[in-house]
Amino acid sequence: TSVTDDDIISRFQQYLKINTAHPNPKYYEAADFILSEAKALSLESQSIEFVKGKPLVILKWPGKDTTLQSILLNSHTDVVPVEDHKWVLPPFEARVENGNVYARGSQDMKCVGLQYLEAIRKLKDSGFRPLRDVYLSFVPDEEIGGHDGAEKFANSEVFERMNVGIVLDEGLPSTNEKYRVFYAERSPWWLVIKSTGAPGHGAKLYDNTAMENLFKSIESIRRFRGAQFDLVKAGLTAEGEVVSVNMVALKAGTPSPTGFVMNLQPSEAEAAFDIRVPPTADQASLERRIAEEWAPTSRNMTFEFKQKVSAYDKFGQPILTATDQSNHWWSLLEDAIAKANGKLEKPEIFPASTDARYFRDRGLPAIGFSPMANTPILLHDHNEFLNKDEYLRGIEIYESIIKVYASFGDTKDSTRDEL
Ligand SMILES: [Zn+2]
Numbered sequence: 001t002s003v004t005d006d007d008i009i010s011r012f013q014q015y016l017k018i019n020t021a022h023p024n025p026k027y028y029e030a031a032d033f034i035l036s037e038a039k040a041l042s043l044e045s046q047s048i049e050f051v052k053g054k055p056l057v058i059l060k061w062p063g064k065d066t067t068l069q070s071i072l073l074n075s076h077t078d079v080v081p082v083e084d085h086k087w088v089l090p091p092f093e094a095r096v097e098n099g100n101v102y103a104r105g106s107q108d109m110k111c112v113g114l115q116y117l118e119a120i121r122k123l124k125d126s127g128f129r130p131l132r133d134v135y136l137s138f139v140p141d142e143e144i145g146g147h148d149g150a151e152k153f154a155n156s157e158v159f160e161r162m163n164v165g166i167v168l169d170e171g172l173p174s175t176n177e178k179y180r181v182f183y184a185e186r187s188p189w190w191l192v193i194k195s196t197g198a199p200g201h202g203a204k205l206y207d208n209t210a211m212e213n214l215f216k217s218i219e220s221i222r223r224f225r226g227a228q229f230d231l232v233k234a235g236l237t238a239e240g241e242v243v244s245v246n247m248v249a250l251k252a253g254t255p256s257p258t259g260f261v262m263n264l265q266p267s268e269a270e271a272a273f274d275i276r277v278p279p280t281a282d283q284a285s286l287e288r289r290i291a292e293e294w295a296p297t298s299r300n301m302t303f304e305f306k307q308k309v310s311a312y313d314k315f316g317q318p319i320l321t322a323t324d325q326s327n328h329w330w331s332l333l334e335d336a337i338a339k340a341n342g343k344l345e346k347p348e349i350f351p352a353s354t355d356a357r358y359f360r361d362r363g364l365p366a367i368g369f370s371p372m373a374n375t376p377i378l379l380h381d382h383n384e385f386l387n388k389d390e391y392l393r394g395i396e397i398y399e400s401i402i403k404v405y406a407s408f409g410d411t412k413d414s415t416r417d418e419l
């Protein structure tokens, strides 16, 4: 069978046209599409609903030696919502302009999911047969925390039986010709702080109002944010190695039909922050800072975490995948990318969060990688796009990676089985 670039791009477009944005992702349409692609490629497939209405599709390309650890190529099928009217081209039509495919999910991360499949198609056409089992997982709900998707999957018996040795998951584009690659990620701490204070006349100056109490916290948080950001701006610390704090919501004031009651100081106020904590950070000291400076009871403040993922494993060690000789999957990835004439940046800590953490939590190596070079970073942004040629180039990169990974036959890597 001969595969044309047009066929490849049109399959990418088909996947992008399925609206899997929260809060009502069309998960069954996405699953059906993946399953029909799998069928065309003669891959084994199953769709599992760990949670009703949220299918997780697993595909398998069986290897010659099923006793070896397998390779898992993971991607999420959901995407973040869009503000339709702020896009130049409609976000779920995958139109092409100047060689760029515009769609929500074109970078995050429907590209990767289909590039895995296209790479397998090419390898199959070339007659290649894997030594190890190659698995693909298409998981729901990454963008809302992954609890009903990758988290359940990584802790399931199905996963256990897959005997996975290495996981590949998403990364970020780079604006130059080198690909970025990620060996760890920052942990999300979603914090809501609340203040209370005596209500009173809008004209009266008095201490301990809810607004004043909250603003003292906001000032302190902003000083911390500024100091962290300065390290990045000065080029001293990588983006993924500082703690980021961004205020994402503010709620206060007494509503009135025309807006707010203007002459009443409210008795409550709250603010929400998206905090990301690198595995290299001192978690305990950040916790103390939150309790003592950002939401102290002495200032009538309380706090609550909407999400708080530890950056450390159960032994208190930072969760990261080795990027040295101790991890042969890392060396193989370097080789594979070099073989395909690709260049790699120094490995980084992913500044946001991905499903890779659920696999790393299980003690598995997981590498974040989305082969997009020369591409502006538009994840979660308006007018997200990926250039056609970059997409096609990424398929070649995955061909090389899958080939190198799936033919690797070192017997030393079966330690997990021996335990
Ligand atoms: Zn993503």
Ligand SMILES: [Zn+2]
Pocket (backbone or CB within 6 Å): 080, 108, 143, 379, 380
């Ligand atoms: Zn995302």
